[in-house]
Amino acid sequence: MNPALRLRSDDHLVRLFRAGREDAFEAIHDRHARRLHAAAARALRTHGGDPEGIVQEAFIRAHRALRGERAPAELKPWLHRIVRNLCIDELRRTRAVSLDDDDDEIQVPAGEDVYSTLSRRHELRGLIDDLADLPEQQRAALLMRELDGLTHDEVASVLEITPQASRQLVMRARTRLNAAAEARDAACGDIRDDLLVAHDEKRRPSEHALRHVRGCSACAEFRANLKATRSRLRVLVPPIGFGPLGGLLSGLGGGGGVATKVVAGGCCAVLAAGGATAWVAGQTEVVRDRAPAAEGGGRALIGTPIRKGSALPPDVAIAKLTVELPARQRTFKRLSARVSCPAGMVAAGLAQPRTQDGKLALEHLAMYQISKADHRRLARGRPSRTTEIEYAAQRRDAPLVISVGTLCKRR
Amino acid sequence: MTRILPTLLLTTTLAVGGVTPAVAADKTGVRAVCAESTYVMHKPGKTVTGTLFKDQKIRVTRYSPSGRWAYGDARGNAKRKGWVKTADLCR
Incomplete structure (x- = not known):
């Protein structure tokens, strides 16, 4: 490789490579491989994947893309994006194999007990779910910043936003992840109290409670039961003037005005639908x-x-x-x-x-x-x-x- | 002459036929909905963001190149900007 190539800018190297100079790609490789390897190793740290293979695959893809398509606006963030996507694929594969199969024998790394491994796995599953719930731009900005080590200027360039907006996106993403983690770790008793109060006051539960419910099947079932109970009670109340059951429920003090109105509307629908549940x-x-x-x-x-x-x-x-x-x-x-x-x-x-x-x-x-x-x-x-x-x-x-x-x- | 007259008539008919929808699609300003209801879309034929009902008004500011869609500001309760089908507006 011509040593002078080392002094050229990324843009220049890309232009030379696209003009047919294979050694320009070598210079690109030498310049970026170490940092990309570090980023991949960081991303795959918890899974023990192969960062070397990821980086090689990234350069193969970059080689193909630079030859065939138009040049990226900025080479460094583009290469990092390729590596990040490959890492995400790798994490998904690992997750599909190890996280979704809880019955498999647990592989405990040397020097770590089963409890720690399970705990780490549980946390990781939660983190991946929380990441999936983030808005696309927040997720991309956070991953580029955290996994790829890109500066805010570089993140801004990839997402076509201002550096200030990149800072805000990353800050919001971190805040949301923290809030999601707090909600996940909250005690089910507190969350159920919150759900009960909200249900009683006929308002939406707090965002904290809803976040917890999204990841906790027991609390989700509890909330669904609350709703179902109200629905069942409403169906029990007959429309105005519908005979003895109405009188019985009124006698029990259960014939609320609102519920009656709802079923009166439901009554017409039942008739129209030929007897299905209203x-x-x-x-x-x-x-x-x-x-x-x-x-x-x-x-x-x-x-x-x-x-x-x-x-x-x-x-x-x-x-x-x-x-x-x-x-x-x-x-x-x-x-x-x-x-x-x-x-x-x-x-x-x-x-x-x-x-x-x-x-x-x-x-x-x-x-x-x-x-x-x-x-x-x-x-x-x-x-x-x-x-x-x-x-x-x-x-x-x-x-x-x-x-x-x-x-x-x-x- | 016997050949020119039918040709002239045909040309005139085509020209008039071609112009008629364009006249309807050229009217900017407040127009009423004549269909029972019409979707308000974020972009022509794309995401539905609202509905305008019969007799509701929309201040049309422009039309799509084909004239099939009108962009405007819905009046009254449904204050919303978006695209509606020109065919659903009163002529």
Whole structure:
């Protein structure tokens, strides 16, 4: 290799290599291999992977890409990105083999007891899940900073943002990871107290509690049971004037006005649906396999219109929530509901509002849209997992429960 | 002359037929929704962000090159900017 090449800038070396000078790539290799190796070793430290192999593969890919495609804007961050992606693939493979198979014999590294190994594995699984829940840009900025050792200027260059924005992204990502770790480690008793109070006050539980619930199946079941109990109680209460059961429940002091109204709406739906269990407000559902009905905006999402029975690809889902349209409403009243996509997915536009019998419910509505804040996030290309849907009912004599929702796509 | 007249008529018909939708798609300003409801989209044919109902108004500021989509600011309760189908607006 010509020693003078060592003095050339990355840009110059890339230009020379693309012009046919193979020794320019050697210079690139010599300049960056050590740092890339260190970054890969750091990323794979907990898994004992092969950083040497990762770096070799990265240079093979870089060689191929530089010959074939247009040159990257900046070589160093680009090489780090290749290594990072390869490391993530490697971590996924290792995770699939070792973390998801808890029945396998536990491989305990020398000098470490079984408890420590299990504890570390559990923490790692939590960390990977928390990372997956971070918004894309925060995750990318954090990993480039932590795993690749890139400066904020370099991160900013890769993400096409300002260095200040890169600092903010990394700071927010760290804050969220800390909050997620705290929530995960919180005592289930405290979280259940929080859930009970929120349920009693009919408000959304704290973000801390929700974070914990996402990772704790026992608390998630506890919350689902709370919701189901309320739903079952509502179904028990008959509509006004429905004979002796109504009188019995009134006698027991259980015939609340709100519950009665909900079931009155549900009653009509039961009749329309030929005797199926009535919808009640507050039920959530995530549809994954087949679309139960046509959806607007499907072509943009899966390339073809979403019709009734259309197969949904694995990276697309429909998140639904039942809401009640009140009766005898004299003035226009804006209502809102929050619908969450499954973990790892973000909202991708409104789903059609439907009645229980599958009919389009737009005729019962005077407004149906996503909130201004979510609209702004969508316009910026940063949709969130949870969407606030604003709606208003047409004037009607009886309440009606319909489903509202959003289409979801993989982040 | 016998050949020129039909050709002239055909040309005129095509020209008028071609211009008619463009006239509808040239009207900027406040327009009402004539369909029962129409989607408001973030981009033409893309993500649905809202719905406009019959008789609701939208201040149209521009049209897509094809004229099939109108961009504007929804009035009234649904204050939202976005694209709607021109065909769903009153002529």
